[in-house]
Amino acid sequence: MRRTCGHTFYVKGLCGSTEIGVSIADCGPQTDLWCGERSCCNGNCATDRLIDLTPSGYSAIGNLSTGIMPVTIRS
Secondary structure (H helix, E strand, C coil), X not given: CCXXXXXXXXXXXXXXXXXXXXXXXXXXXXXXXXXXXXXXXXXEEEECCCCCCCHHHHHXXXXXXXXXXXXXXXX
16 A cells, blocks of 8 residues: 555664654655665565665664665554
């Protein structure tokens, strides 16, 4: 199901235990350009980008310098 602006998701980094609530602000960038990209942390891996977080959102669940990390998302 496609979600629209304002919908809240809960994102948890697989590198830790913190979960944050984030709301959709826009529908970009073109994530299809990153198909097949893989990220791992502590033996937990994920393929393809799912969500693009703001720097403050990303920093709440992981180290901003890593750039990408495996996450789970619940709606």
